[in-house]
Structures are given as C-alpha cells and as structure tokens.
Amino acid sequence: MNRKGRFRRTLSHEFAEFIPEQLREGVLYVSTTYATAVHLCCCGCGQEVVTPLSPTDWTLSFNGETVSLSPSIGNWSLPCRSHYWIEDNRIEWSGEMTQKAIDAGRSKDRQLKAAYFDVRRAPGEEQPPPVNATAASSEILDAPDVVTKVGHDGPFAKLLSWLRSFTSNGRG
Template sequence: MTDVFVPFFVDEIPEALRPDGLYVCIPYATAVHLCACGCGNEVVTPLTPVDWRLTFDGRVSLSPSIGNWSFACRSHYWITDERVHWSSGWDDERIERNRARDRQAKAQHFADAAEASESSHRKKLPWWRLRRTKD
C-alpha cells in the first residue's frame, strides 16, 4: 500500500512501474500508476475532458477519484497533492449509476465535438470561391 505518489513525466510508460510512481505521459495524454492498495494492478487514467483531469502546481493531483471496481480489491481513492486519500467503498448501485452517467457524458461530448466540426465545415466557403474575381 502506498500513501504518497512520486510523479514521473515520461514520453513513454516504462515496462516496470514503481509501486509509488505516478507516470504522466503527455504525448499520449495518459497517466498510469499501480493501484495504491498494493495489489499490483495497473491503473490507466486517460486525460481528457470526460475522463480524468491532471493538475500540476508543483504537486500532481488527479480528479475525479480512482475507482478500481474491476479489480478484486475494489479500492477507491483520490490522488490529491500526490497523496492518497482513501474513500469508502461504493455499493454496486452507486457504481452502476456513476458508470451510466460517465457513458452519457462521453456520448454528449463526442456528439458536441461532431456537431462543432460539422458546422465549421458548413461555414467554410467552397474552395473555388477563393479564386473568383471580377474582371
């Protein structure tokens, strides 16, 4: 079990991870660490507007919390200022509700992104109008 994480800013996630290492990979917008309970499972947290947000103000924080429901340990904790703050276990219903909300947020995010890129295409002038001149 670890109560403190040490951040490593890396270009690629190394093969062997330190049990107290929080590996932040900017090129892949992903952070990876080993479950804080010590079970050895790798926790991958994609950094996107609908997944996790990483803040660095000299110390690293991840939000929202890390809920390892798919691991046998089912550990749940926050990493704030590189420290582990344990959260009480969530019951199955709350986990399912949270997953559903997460799926919905993702679907909305990608729908918004698709719409935004479509409308920006629509606003674009056809290429041939760029060259139209009056003689």
Template structure:
C-alpha cells in the same frame, strides 16, 4: 486499505512496461497517467486525460487527479483520490453506485461527442493472439470502464 500514501510523479514520454510502486507516471504526449494500484495489489491503473475522463493538475511540485480513482473492475475494488501527491482513501461504493456512475459517464461522453447515450459503442477490433503490450493493456483497461 491503501498501502501507498504518497505517489512520486515522473513525467515520461512513454509509460514503462513495469510500473514501480509509489510512482505516478505521466505522459503528456499521450495524455495519460499510470501507476500501480495504491492498495498494494500490484494491478496497473491507467487514467486517461480527456474532457470526459480525468483531469490532471500539476502545481509545479505535485500532481492531483480528479475525479477519484475507483478500481471497480479489480478484485481489490480500491477507491482513492490523488491530491497533491497524497493518496487519500475514499469510501467503498456499492454495485448500484458503480452502475450509476458508469451510466453518468456514458451520458457525459455521449453529450460531449454528440452521440445518443443509447447508441451502441463501436465494435472493438479483435487483437491478435499474442501477449498484449502496454498500449493493448491500456486500451483494454479503458474499454472496460464503459
């Protein structure tokens, strides 16, 4: 269930450590947006803008993100679209649908970046044993999608 029906956007240089509810933070410098999950669970949702991830549209007043945001790794498993600042709930997906989308996403990345879709992703560096900062949490979120 979606609790936040609208997101106010804020263009920022850096995504803040603590995200306000109902706010979509957009960093053009880092081609990324972040917001607190619209279901109200408080989890951080990061959407990188890349040719194979999300696209952001700013019409001078509102922001839209495409495609939908499926929080499949979060306990809430919320799924919604951000369309001109409005949060539109999208239906739940089965595990099979999520797996199919992840395969499609990996194939799209492989095509775009010129890699074999069966190639193993590069090994991720082991982070030091300290509380992760925002960028480490961002990297962890992005790498969990694949």
C-alpha cells in the same frame, strides 16, 4: 480493498513520453504526449491502473511540485475494488461504493461522454438519450467521500452541482 495493510499514503510522479514496461510502486507516470497517467494500485495489490487524460475522463493538475488527478480512482474492475483520490501527491482513501452506485456512475460517465462528443456529430446523426437521474445516481451524490469534496471550490464542486441538478431531490 487489499486487507494486508499496505495502503499507500503518497505517490511521487515522473513525466515521460512513454510509460515504462516495469512500473515502480509508489510512482505515478504521466505521458502528456499520450494523455495518460499510469500507476500501480495504491492498495498494494500490484495491479496497473491506467487513467486516460481528457475532458471526459481524468484531468491532471501540476503545480510545479505535486500532481493531482480528478475525479477519484475507482478500481471497480479489480479484485481489490479500491477507491481513492490523488491530491498533491497524497492518497486520500475513500469508502467503498455499492454495485448499484458503481453502475450508475458508469452510466453517467457514458452519458456525459455522449453529450461531450455530441457537438462533434455530423448533421443529421441521431442524438444520444437525455441524462436521467436514478436512485443509484443519487447514492453517488450522497456518498460521504463525495459530499466531503463538495466543500472545495473548483471544477469538482461545479461538476457535482451540475450533476445534482438532474436529480429530483438535488441538494445544492
């Protein structure tokens, strides 16, 4: 994470058909036409963060005043490696994750996408491998910021409960 102390606490949002070429710091740009939300990293590093909106990527909720993105934003490919949630235009900072946990999360994402798109496969196409939990995926489920989020009702709690069902030592 950026150590300059420039961590943002809030974002405003703008709905637009096209994402502007010049992004302003502190603004989440949302294109429903292209199912994408884009912002500059909230740590202040200035890197562009693109979050595709889809059933297998991020979901955006808008309550008429504020926006929320789910799941969290984990900028693991950026030098800052920042990790945060966007809820009701507020930034909720999360702890860092180990590389092992990041890799497990990416693997789990690929498997969930494969399972989602499996229903769209042509008959006779090869099936993706089953989702297997690993020690690293257990680290994700036990991360303090994730455990905190479990207390909330809604789709994230349901997803986490479902993911935990794949672990041999799941806590639900």
